[in-house]
Amino acid sequence: MQNKFFKQFAIATILAGMACAAQAHKPWILPSSTLIETDREAWVTIDGAVSEGLFDLDHLPLRMDGLTVTDPDGQTAPAPAATMSKFRSSVDLKLPKNGTYRITLAGASVMGSYQLNGETKRFRASAQTADKEIPAGATDVRRTTTVQRQDTFVTANKASTGALKPLGTGLELVPVTHPNELHTGEKATFRFQLDGKPLANFPFSLIPGGVKYRGTLNEVRLTTDAKGEATFTLPAPNMYWLSAAYPANAPRGPGEQGPADTKRYSYSATLEILPE
Amino acid sequence: MKLSRSLALTLPLALPLVSNGAMAADLTVKFELPQLNVAEYHKPYVAIWIERADQTVASTLAVLYDVKKKDNAGTKWVKDMRTWWRKAGRDVELPMDGVSGATRSAGVQTMNFAGARAGLDKLPAGDYKLVIEAAREAGGRELVRVPFTWPAKGKLAASASGKEELGAVSISVQ
Numbered sequence: 001m002q003n004k005f006f007k008q009f010a011i012a013t014i015l016a017g018m019a020c021a022a023q024a025h026k027p028w029i030l031p032s033s034t035l036i037e038t039d040r041e042a043w044v045t046i047d048g049a050v051s052e053g054l055f056d057l058d059h060l061p062l063r064m065d066g067l068t069v070t071d072p073d074g075q076t077a078p079a080p081a082a083t084m085s086k087f088r089s090s091v092d093l094k095l096p097k098n099g100t101y102r103i104t105l106a107g108a109s110v111m112g113s114y115q116l117n118g119e120t121k122r123f124r125a126s127a128q129t130a131d132k133e134i135p136a137g138a139t140d141v142r143r144t145t146t147v148q149r150q151d152t153f154v155t156a157n158k159a160s161t162g163a164l165k166p167l168g169t170g171l172e173l174v175p176v177t178h179p180n181e182l183h184t185g186e187k188a189t190f191r192f193q194l195d196g197k198p199l200a201n202f203p204f205s206l207i208p209g210g211v212k213y214r215g216t217l218n219e220v221r222l223t224t225d226a227k228g229e230a231t232f233t234l235p236a237p238n239m240y241w242l243s244a245a246y247p248a249n250a251p252r253g254p255g256e257q258g259p260a261d262t263k264r265y266s267y268s269a270t271l272e273i274l275p276e
Numbered sequence: 277m278k279l280s281r282s283l284a285l286t287l288p289l290a291l292p293l294v295s296n297g298a299m300a301a302d303l304t305v306k307f308e309l310p311q312l313n314v315a316e317y318h319k320p321y322v323a324i325w326i327e328r329a330d331q332t333v334a335s336t337l338a339v340l341y342d343v344k345k346k347d348n349a350g351t352k353w354v355k356d357m358r359t360w361w362r363k364a365g366r367d368v369e370l371p372m373d374g375v376s377g378a379t380r381s382a383g384v385q386t387m388n389f390a391g392a393r394a395g396l397d398k399l400p401a402g403d404y405k406l407v408i409e410a411a412r413e414a415g416g417r418e419l420v421r422v423p424f425t426w427p428a429k430g431k432l433a434a435s436a437s438g439k440e441e442l443g444a445v446s447i448s449v450q
Contacts, residue, residue: 037355158366181362276359276419 025050027062027268028241029105031154034180034272042095042156046079046103049088054241055209057087064089066107070163072099079103099160100180105150106170112143144262147171152270153179168196171246171265182234182273189231191224194246194265198228204244206271208236237275243268301391301428301449305337307408308443311382312415319379320412320441321353323360324387326395327405327421333364334404335395338387340377341370356411359419384443396449399426406434410441420445 032045048062067079082091095101108127113120116138123133127145134141147170153163159178166174176189192199206220222230246265305324322340325333339360342350351370355361370376374393391397404426411417418441422434428449435446 274358275417 025052025059026054026241026243027150028055028270029062029064029067029103029150029152030055030239030270031103031152031272034153035155035274036095037157042098043092044095044101044154045090045092046082046152047088047090048082048105053212054207055239056212059087061085061087061089062105064091064105066105067091068104068106069093070102070104072097072101072160072162074162074165076104093154095154095156098157100153100155100163100178102163103152103154106148108145108147110143110145112141114138114142115140140260142260144264146264146266148266150268150270155180166193166196168193170195171199171244171267173242173244173267173269176229179269179271182271183276184234184237184273185276186234187231188234189229190242191227191229192244192267193228199224199246200226200228202228202244202246203248204230204242206235206240206242208238208240208273210238234273237273240271240273241268242271301394301396303337303389303391303394303396303406304386304448304450305389305406305408305445306384306386306447307420307445308384309380309382309410310441310443312440314415316414318413318415319381320410320415321357321379322411323354323357323365323407323409325360325364325407326399327407329403331363333360334399336360336364336368336372336375337389337394338377339365339370339372339375340379343371343376343378353411353413356413356417357409358411358417359407360409396426401427406445406447408442408445410438412441416441418442422447424449 027048027050029046029048036042036044046067048064049057050060050062051058061084063084064079064082067082068076069079070076079091079093082089093103110125110127110130111122112130112133113122114134116135121138125133130143149170149172151173153175159180161178164175164179166172171192171194174191174193176191182188192202192204202224204222206222208218211217220235222232224230244267250264309320322338323336324338325336328334339354341354344350348371354365354370357365389396402425403423405421405423407419407421409417409419418438420436420438420442422436422445424432424434424447432449433446435444437444
């Protein structure tokens with residue numbers, strides 16, 4: 001019984017991705033290269049996993065249904081279906097045009113609770129199926145919707161900005177500095193916005209991969225200024241996981257107090273900082 | 277007192293150099309390509325350029341690669357000199373007359389650049405770096421920067437050193 005519960009929990013964890021993953025388990029998408037310079041066909045492989053060690057394959061594959069690719073002209077299309085193996089999901093993407101592509105995995109999940117016959121029941125669901133989870137006669141319904149987005153950026157031959165236009169919905173990173181032109185020691189500027197409005201005094205963090213080889217996390221914690229921007233000197237070369245959440249310090253799990261319907265946002269991006 | 281004395285000393289030296297910059301400036305770059313005890317050795321590709329204080333490229337002096345390869349195919353890997361490539365290389369056509377050259381063997385190498393060709397005669401006064409980048413197939417990549425001030429106060433000589441792909445690097449202008 002216990003076992004079955006955990007199994008269901010694990011599946012729900014993948015579905016809900018970041019929102020309800022245990023703190024240490026990070027969902028990520030990782031491109032095989034961020035800059036492909038070739039005079040032949042350009043391809044990139046995107047891996048996705050939920051892991052304990054950042055970019056390690058140690059826990060579960062990431063469900064990548066709904067992965068989209070925005071091409072250098074700004075056109076967004078669904079990615080081909082990913083192959084799911086034991087520890088990771090993978091999809092190969094052909095990059096027919098020169099320029100920068102944005103690869104995005106976005107979704108929303110709901111965690112909630114209600115009272116029925118004097119008992120408290122909890123549920124997890126996608127945003128679409130949440131209503132079906134609540135039976136007739138349920139009272140004191142509370143739900144927390146988490147809107148998630150993960151981005152990574154890949155350039156074929158020459159960087160461009162057509163795919164970098166902000167969506168204007170949800171929590172997002174607006175890369176003022178091109179995300180495929182990040183070089184150690186140089187300055188970069190990132191902006192964060194929620195539903196198209198800049199987020200002032202908003203915290204985010206960058207963690208470099210390979211934590212297990214160095215022991216320390218080496219997390220870089222930054223905060224945006226009044227314009228919603230942060231300008232900083234780029235740290236050592238590595239693949240980095242940028243993450244942020246709004247509201248910034250919301251507790252995990254469904255809210256016991258406050259409004260019955262709350263909305264949270266989580267954002268992450270996999271970015272490569274290259275040597276000079 | 278001390279300050280005015282040193283000013284008095286440097287001014288007469290600096291002024292003739294400014295006015296006769298084109299005549300005076302011949303740049304010599306001496307660099308060491310270390311003998312490496314590795315399983316697979318190929319002579320490194322080397323780029324040499326002058327960098328402005330804001331790290332942009334003022335002038336590419338030399339790009340050493342497999343210039344003899346058919347159909348200009350040796351240029352395929354010049355992008356392995358990542359720093360030069362993204363700051364200058366991707367925007368130029370190779371071969372470049374007077375800039376493209378053959379790779380060099382391990383040991384101390386010397387290259388001379390006439391002031392007019394190297395663009396030294398047109399360089400505005402300021403702080404610069406001579407940058408040399410070596411990238412080796414199946415090996416590493418390293419950059420060495422030698423800072424200098426232009427125009428030189430008297431005879432210019434400066435040096436720096438690499439760790440792995442490059443040994444001692446020195447420059448002189450006379």
